[in-house]
Amino acid sequence: MREHRLKIGVSGIRGVVGDFLTPSLACSFAQAFGAFVGAGRVVLGRDTRSSGEMLQHAIACGLLASGCEVVDVGIQPTPTIQVYVGASRARGGISVTASHNPPEYNALKLFNHEGLFFNHYERRELLDIYYESEFRHAANHEIRGIARDTETPMRLHTERILRQVDVARIKARRFRVALDAVNGAGSVLSCRFLERALGCDLRAISVDPTRPFPREAEPRPDTLGELQELVRRNRADAGFAQDPDGDRLAVVDEQGNVLDNDDVLALVVDTVFSSMPGDVAVNLTTSSVIEDIAQLHGRRVYRTAVGEANVVDMMRAVDAVIGGEGANGGVIFPAVQYCRDSYTAMALLLDLMERTGEPVSALAGRLPRYYRRQGKVAFEHGLLGPLIQALEEKFPDAAADHTDGLKLLLKDAWIHVRASNTEPLVRFSIEARSAERADALYALATKTGDRLPVPHFSS
Amino acid sequence: MVHHRQLRISHAGLRGVVGRGLEAAHVLDFAAAFGTFLGPGPVVLGRDPRSSGVMIREGVIAALLAAGHDVVDLGVVSTPVIQHEIRLTGAVGGISIGASHNTAEWNALKFFASRGTYLSTAEATELLDLYHLRKFRFVEHTGLGKLRLEPNAIDRYLDQLADVFDLRALAGYKVLVDCCNGTSSLILRRMAGRFGLNFVLINEQIEGMSFAHEPATNARMVSLQLAPLMKPLAADAGFLFDIDSDRVAIACEDGAPVSEEMILPMIADYLLPRGPGKLVITNLSTTALVEEVACRHGGKVVRVPVGRQAAMDALATYRPEQIAVAGEGTGAVMMPQFRFVYDGIASMLAILSLMQHHEKKLSEIVNGYPAYSILKDELPLASQRIPALMMELKSQYADGWIDMRDGLRVGWPDRWFHVRVSQTEPVVRIIAEQKGEPPAALFDALMEQVRSLA
Numbered sequence: 001m002r003e004h005r006l007k008i009g010v011s012g013i014r015g016v017v018g019d020f021l022t023p024s025l026a027c028s029f030a031q032a033f034g035a036f037v038g039a040g041r042v043v044l045g046r047d048t049r050s051s052g053e054m055l056q057h058a059i060a061c062g063l064l065a066s067g068c069e070v071v072d073v074g075i076q077p078t079p080t081i082q083v084y085v086g087a088s089r090a091r092g093g094i095s096v097t098a099s100h101n102p103p104e105y106n107a108l109k110l111f112n113h114e115g116l117f118f119n120h121y122e123r124r125e126l127l128d129i130y131y132e133s134e135f136r137h138a139a140n141h142e143i144r145g146i147a148r149d150t151e152t153p154m155r156l157h158t159e160r161i162l163r164q165v166d167v168a169r170i171k172a173r174r175f176r177v178a179l180d181a182v183n184g185a186g187s188v189l190s191c192r193f194l195e196r197a198l199g200c201d202l203r204a205i206s207v208d209p210t211r212p213f214p215r216e217a218e219p220r221p222d223t224l225g226e227l228q229e230l231v232r233r234n235r236a237d238a239g240f241a242q243d244p245d246g247d248r249l250a251v252v253d254e255q256g257n258v259l260d261n262d263d264v265l266a267l268v269v270d271t272v273f274s275s276m277p278g279d280v281a282v283n284l285t286t287s288s289v290i291e292d293i294a295q296l297h298g299r300r301v302y303r304t305a306v307g308e309a310n311v312v313d314m315m316r317a318v319d320a321v322i323g324g325e326g327a328n329g330g331v332i333f334p335a336v337q338y339c340r341d342s343y344t345a346m347a348l349l350l351d352l353m354e355r356t357g358e359p360v361s362a363l364a365g366r367l368p369r370y371y372r373r374q375g376k377v378a379f380e381h382g383l384l385g386p387l388i389q390a391l392e393e394k395f396p397d398a399a400a401d402h403t404d405g406l407k408l409l410l411k412d413a414w415i416h417v418r419a420s421n422t423e424p425l426v427r428f429s430i431e432a433r434s435a436e437r438a439d440a441l442y443a444l445a446t447k448t449g450d451r452l453p454v455p456h457f458s459s
Numbered sequence: 460m461v462h463h464r465q466l467r468i469s470h471a472g473l474r475g476v477v478g479r480g481l482e483a484a485h486v487l488d489f490a491a492a493f494g495t496f497l498g499p500g501p502v503v504l505g506r507d508p509r510s511s512g513v514m515i516r517e518g519v520i521a522a523l524l525a526a527g528h529d530v531v532d533l534g535v536v537s538t539p540v541i542q543h544e545i546r547l548t549g550a551v552g553g554i555s556i557g558a559s560h561n562t563a564e565w566n567a568l569k570f571f572a573s574r575g576t577y578l579s580t581a582e583a584t585e586l587l588d589l590y591h592l593r594k595f596r597f598v599e600h601t602g603l604g605k606l607r608l609e610p611n612a613i614d615r616y617l618d619q620l621a622d623v624f625d626l627r628a629l630a631g632y633k634v635l636v637d638c639c640n641g642t643s644s645l646i647l648r649r650m651a652g653r654f655g656l657n658f659v660l661i662n663e664q665i666e667g668m669s670f671a672h673e674p675a676t677n678a679r680m681v682s683l684q685l686a687p688l689m690k691p692l693a694a695d696a697g698f699l700f701d702i703d704s705d706r707v708a709i710a711c712e713d714g715a716p717v718s719e720e721m722i723l724p725m726i727a728d729y730l731l732p733r734g735p736g737k738l739v740i741t742n743l744s745t746t747a748l749v750e751e752v753a754c755r756h757g758g759k760v761v762r763v764p765v766g767r768q769a770a771m772d773a774l775a776t777y778r779p780e781q782i783a784v785a786g787e788g789t790g791a792v793m794m795p796q797f798r799f800v801y802d803g804i805a806s807m808l809a810i811l812s813l814m815q816h817h818e819k820k821l822s823e824i825v826n827g828y829p830a831y832s833i834l835k836d837e838l839p840l841a842s843q844r845i846p847a848l849m850m851e852l853k854s855q856y857a858d859g860w861i862d863m864r865d866g867l868r869v870g871w872p873d874r875w876f877h878v879r880v881s882q883t884e885p886v887v888r889i890i891a892e893q894k895g896e897p898p899a900a901l902f903d904a905l906m907e908q909v910r911s912l913a
Contacts, residue, residue, distance in 0.1 A: 017600040023521035024487045031483060051600045058487065058521035064514035065483035104600045137478035140564045141668050143510040146517075 007422070009127070012118075014098060014107035014422065017051035021106055023058035030059040030094070032130035033110060034066025036122075037091040039136065039144075042068045043084055043111075045076040045153070046096035047185035047245040048209040051106045055096045059108070060146060063094075067138035070146045073153045075209055077185045077246025078109055079341035083160055084153035086115030086337055097185065097245035100218035109245075116338050117309040154189050158197050160336045161344055165351040171199030173354050178236040178252065179204040180227040182219070183211045184244035186342065193343055194240075198350060203234045219243055219250035219329065221258040232256040237353065238360050242342045248329040249342035251349065253360035262287035262326035262372070263364050268345055269322050271352040272333065273297040278321025281314040283307070284407045285416050285429045286326030292368045305404035307421055312338045327374070327429070371438040372431045375446060379424040387417060387426070390448045413437055415445050465565070467883070468590070470583035470768050474558060474567035477511040481566060486518040491597070492590035493554065493570055494526025496582075500551035500573075501604075505533035505541040505612075507557030507642055507703045510667035511566045515556045519568070520606055523554075527598035529605050533612045535665065537642040537704035538569065539802040540616045546575035546798060547615055557642075560676060560701040563669045576799050579775055580768050613649055623796045624808040626654035628815055634807075635659045635694040635710070637684045639674045640666035641702035646804060659692055674701045676708035676790060676803070681716035689714040696814065696821045698807045706791050707803030709810060711822035719790035720746045720833060721825060726792050726806060729813040731756035731783045736795055740773050740785035742766070743868045744877045744890050748831050758783055764865030766882055774799050832897035837886040838909045845880055845887070848912050852878060852905075874898050876905060 006015035006025075013029050015021035034042065042063050046052035052075070060070045071090065073081060078095045085093035091113050098105035110118045110126070118126065129135075177200040181187045187207040194200040205226060206214050216223040219241035231239040231252050239252030251259045266289045269280050273293065281302040282290050294301045302318050304310040308325065311332060315323045323332040330340030333348070349360075356363065377383075388406040392398075395415075401407040405418025405426075413432035420427055428445055432438040466480035467473070473489045475481030494502070502523050506512035516532070523530050528551070533544060538555045545553040551573050558565035570586065572578055578586060589595070620626065636658050638644040644663035651658050661684070662671040672684060676699060685697035689710055697710030709717040727739050727749060737758040741749055742765045750760050763773040770785055770793075779795045786792035792806045793799040814821055840848065849867050856876075859869035866879030866887075874893035881888055887909055891902040 017525075017603070018597050022491075022595075022597055023518075023525045024484060024491070027483050027487050027518060027521065049600065050603055053606060054521050054524035054603050057517045057524065057606075061483050061487070061514055061518035061521060064517060065478070106600075135482075137482055138514075139476070139478040140509055140511045140566070142478070143514050145510075145513050 008130070012108050012110055012123070014101070014105065016104050017055070017106050021055075023054060026055050026058040026108070027062040028133070028135075029108065029130055030062025031066050031135040032126055033092065033094065034063045034068045035129050035134065035136050036126045037068070037113070039067035039138070039142070040069065040091035041071055041089060043071045043073055043081060043088065043090045043093035044096075045073040045081045045093075047078075048075055048183055048187065049098065049103050049106055049244065050212070052096050055106055059094055059096065064143055064146070065138060066136045067142045067144065069144035072146050072148045074148070074150045075185050075188070076150070076153050077189060077343070079247055079337060079339045079343060080153045080157040080189060082111055082115040082339040083157040083337045084115070085111050085113070087156050095245065099245050100243045100248060102217060103213050114338075116312055119309050119313055154192070157189070157343065158193055161347045162197060164333070164335050164344075165347045166354065167198065170350050170354050174199055174201055175237045175350055175353065176201040176203065176234060178227055178230040178234060178239035179207065180215075180219075180224065180230070180239070180241040181207045182213050182215060182217060182242060182244055183208050184213070184242060184246060185209070186242045186246035189343070190242065190246070194346070198347065200350075203230055203236060205230060213244060217244050219248060221250075224250060224252065224258055228252055228256040228258065238349065240342070240346050246342050247340040249331070249345045250329055251360065253364060255361050257361065259360070259364050260372070261329040262289055262370075263367050264329065264345065264349070265324045265326045265331060266290060266293055266367050267352060267363055268324070268331050268333075268348045269293050271348050271355075272322040273299060276321045279318055281311055281318060281320040281323040283311055283325045284401065284404050286324070287370050287372065287431055288414065289368055289370055290326070303401070303403070306418065308332070308340055370431050370433065371435045372429065373438045373442040374430075375428040375442065376420075376425045379419055379426050384417070384419055384426055387448060391415065391417065391445065394444070394448060413441055415441060417445070468587070470578075470580060470587065472568045472570050474561075474565065476564050477514075477566050479564075483514065483518050486515050486568065487522045488593060489568055489590055490519040490522035490554065491526060491595040492586055493552065494523045494528050495589050495596040496586050497528065497551045499527065501529040501531050501548070503531045503533065503541055503545045503548065503550045503553035505536040505538070505553075505555055508535050508640065508665045508667050509557065509563055509566055509702070512556045512667070515566055515568070519554055519556065524604040524606065525597045526595065527602045527604055529607065531607050531609050533609050535642060535645065536612060537646055537804070539705060539797070539800045539804065540612050540646070542571055542575040542800040543616045543619055543797070544609070544612045545571055545573065555703065557703040559703050560674050560706060562673060563667075574798065576774070577767055577771050580772050583768065613646055616646070617650055617653060619797065620650075620805060620808060621654065624812055626650070626656065626808070629808070629811045630655040630657060632695040632811055632814070633657050633659065633693060634811070635661070635685060635688055635692055635697040637661050637697075637699040638663045639672065639700060639702060640664055640670045641674065641700060641704060643700040643704040643804065646704065659694065661688070670702065676701050676706040676719070678708065678716035678718055681708045681710045685710035686714040686716065696811060698803075700803050704803050705801040706789070707806050708790060709821075711825060712820050713822050715822060717821070717825055720748070720788045720831075721828070722790040722806060722810075723784070723786040723788065723792055724748045724752045724828065725813060725824070726786070726794070726809045727758070727784050728752050728756075729809050729816070730794065731758045734783060734795065735780045736783035738777060738782045740770060740782060742769065742787050743862060743865050744879070744888075745788040746831050746833060746892055747875060747894070748828060751829060762862070765879060769865075829894060831892055831894055833890065833892040834897055834899070834902040835888070835890045836906060837881070837888045838906065838913065839885060840887045840909060840913050842885070844912045848878070848887070848909060852908065874901065876901060878905060878909070
């Protein structure tokens, strides 16, 4: 498998900083972005990884060279930047973050004037400009400056969220909350948000944005031991873990158990359905628990290819009230902004806890139980097509969805195989009503196709 | 305004019209090459006020951080301030973003070694090779540099000036200064505040989009800008700086411009009796008045080919204490007290100190020197004809002292001429000087000879 240290493609630019992701690459990509959005204001922020400062200067150079005015918001969570871009008259925004990737990586997340991820067509157009190097080269009198604003984005984002929950009642409960912000972009805002805005009794770790990530960047059950311990030791009502740019959230219940990300999304969907009309959109890999919740409320579920931009496109098309990507821990609530947002998820969960008066474990325990298995194999040319055909032959009666690889819908289970957007991998997801059925299907799916290598297991 | 695409990459660094030749990619690559060229350690950065400087600054910082260097940003300051700060803080090098005497649409990168001086020819060649190879040393994410802002460099620079010149003793002079919207106003305001000097500043607003006039430091600009104000203001001397304050032009109290050729001889006159150094380093095209002044103080002139690079290399062949001053006929002067940094403000202080020492008006000092008349022009000539021209002239003027290090210079006791090829344009420059009357016949003959070969 090729070491995947630089990728320039429709998902933007991502790579290992040093010999791969260089300042020159970042600068020319920013020039392409500037040429695409036009000579107006562009919001620029970053997460806390060590290469952020360097890349931010390279990007500012490219944007200024294209005649854009740069609004430097400094270290900010990605959803905070997206809210700010949407609320200001900016032409677009760039967040310098590799999200949940390891610290040696960095990348650019690109937003249009509404603060939304570029959709597929916008990304393709931007890539064309980049490859053709048809940049706009501003002359001295056309070059604008850099404005700095670190406070407004945090204030706007917080205000938007607080309008959607019962702040007074949440404050009155004075929830004891444990937080692990992975020393990421959320370090400052998360403390302010939970402590000041929502009146929580906060017990926080890893909230120093000047220090490296103390754990794996992705908030997964096997990496959150410290937070679990913090919850138990402090008898906290809940524990929250963010990724470095604050779009993903993992939740620990009051007993110290990490909730399944699909269940977190299900709880949020449930609470939003209880107070607002509208449907839900989720990606194909998200748990069927969403269908169960929707059925209870008489709402529709729309399924999309994996990827935040795909979910957002669908949500806008069907005017969904809530959406997200289950396994990735991303909640998208348009009343705040069309973006994955750990802050919105935290507020909605605290609101749910306040309204029901029940502990997190009980809320999660009432959700229909599903068993999930996930795996991945290295992508090879000619691997995915035969695998999809073989699976369809094996389950001729199952409904097949070809939106993103293959999703086979069985009576009591589903199987989803697809190529990753960001890494050279084929991903498997299986969900069933029993653990035995999930294991059996997993074994079957991964043995299907005569050219398949032995997959790497993770559940 | 329509501009041709302009980009120049040379031993002097990178220079061009921003957006019409000079692009962000050049800036990043050149700064990355410099970051690769330098040993580990911090790099000092400053810029002049052009709007494009903000863009270029971002690119330079990104490339230096990526190469593992901490960056100390002085903000908008003059080039000499950057050069002093490099030496005072033990930085491994520095970059000045600014196009000096060029109009606002231009910008440039100038590179300095850890000594605070421009790179030697060998160093500049190495930098160019790295730039052209584009094999830059970028470090891993754990070794990236950090940016630090340093707002107090101007004060440390003023301390250096105050060590050499008695600034308070100059407080009695009323000095008119045209800052041309450049960095000199920042320094002179602070200097006036700390040492009580009496400056009247015009065009003192820092501007990025355009300047009040072309930032050229020559007699023509002095006549336009300073001359009409000298008498009404009753100013004792007038000075005009370029944008990054490394060059200066001068007006007398009666409004008469001082020829830029006079600046080096006057400063040599002031410095030769005041230090151990007896050498004056200048180029082959500079006035012979330098020799006459040096002679008076028992000094000696060392002439080198035209251009900053030759001057830098010449400085490296002597110990600093052997040298009294180095400079050229354009008025650009470097002093050993300031570690050989071209510095218009130090030049201004030397001239004021000379006035104070002699207790004379500036016009009296200028007119006290013997008169030399210089004639200059340039003509286009195809490169393949140049050797023939030089050989022809050499045989024709075989009775003089022949110097062929930079084209041809021929000298006689009271006159000399220099015919050389420009390093920046495809032209031949012809200069002839004579003590007293202009050497019209010699100059016309030279011009005719070049024309006949064209």
